[in-house]
Amino acid sequence: MSVVFFAIAAILVISGGIGVVAARNIVYAALSLLVAMVGTAGVFLIGLAEFLALVQLLIYGGAVVIVILFSLMLTKIQDFEFLTANKQWPIALIVAMCLLGLLGISILVEGSATTTMGSTNISELGLSLFSDWAIPFELASLVLLIALIGAVVIVRRDNGEDK
Amino acid sequence: MELIYFQLLAAILFCIGIYGVLARRSAVLILMSIELMLNAVNINLIGYAAFSSFGSAHRNLGQVLVIFIITIAAAELALAMAIILRLYRNKNNVNVDELDILKG
The missing domain is CATH 1.20.120.1200 (NADH-ubiquinone/plastoquinone oxidoreductase chain 6, subunit NuoJ)
Known part of the structure; x- marks a missing residue:
């Protein structure tokens, strides 16, 4: 199905x-x-x-x-x-x-060896994200912040620019 | 369900993205094709995460990687759209074949 x-x-x-x-x-x-x-x-x-x-x-x-x-x-x-x-x-x-x-x-x-599917629930995912992957998580948030500020800086009109 | 379906779907989507990056002229279209390729990688990772034979402690590794890929893709999209808007304002043109100001 x-x-x-x-x-x-x-x-x-x-x-x-x-x-x-x-x-x-x-x-x-x-x-x-x-x-x-x-x-x-x-x-x-x-x-x-x-x-x-x-x-x-x-x-x-x-x-x-x-x-x-x-x-x-x-x-x-x-x-x-x-x-x-x-x-x-x-x-x-x-x-x-x-x-x-x-x-x-x-x-x-190559083929695939395993045919059984296993799920991970959301609480396990969150626990792993904030314990094992805490530092990469914080770095990713920093990257996102810098990228958004950079986007604003790139698009902003300069003072001398007309229109 | 088998892992091979996920792998084949990811391969097809990735090749569609490769074609889009190589063949289209508009910078916005190239950006959309890159998003397609990132999605192909995500599908592949989800497939491997569902079918992995790891214990439950390590099974969520694939999903964590997908979360990071989505984050980086969003950051990349924001910067790329900013650069495209800037190019449009300065050059009135987003055709990548005619943007050769970096050529020496």
Whole structure:
């Protein structure tokens, strides 16, 4: 039964991904990204990671796609509207296909040893995050703070700049 | 369910992201493709976390790594959008083929 749900989520993810790289209009590409992110949250649910499915919906569906759409709205959208692939797209397609073949062969040859799934509950995850991983957690919060301040500094208009 | 489904889905999504990074001209599209590739890595990690044969004390390692990847991806997106908006304001252009001011 879970295979059926996984197939539905996988179809969402793959069609959303293809929509991102094939759309001619950038707003459609951003909305395809949203579809791919929601599908990824479904895959996380099937992988018994409920908390991360929620985080995925909140961060990607609620923040990342909205940030992209807002920044498109704040600039003149007609300059972005019609997207084209560049001249090297056949080479890019060949590279991607070769990588897919390589990864697929290595995955299929290696096989998987374990077939039983195990879940981790949220309290264990939080305990591990704040005991074993406390210092990386604090560093990550510092990185996030610095990145956001840096983004504000980069976007801010200089004094001498007109408009 | 088997681990191999997660691995194959992650491989397909990663290759779609690679194609997007190599073939599209718009910087915003390249950023979205990078997000797709990060998601492929997250799917792979979740699969391994669910099917790992570790004890329960170490089983949540994969999910902790996914939390850090999502954090770094959010920081990266904020900085990259800031740089793209700045480029748009200064150059009126986000086509990466024409942004060659760093070329010597």
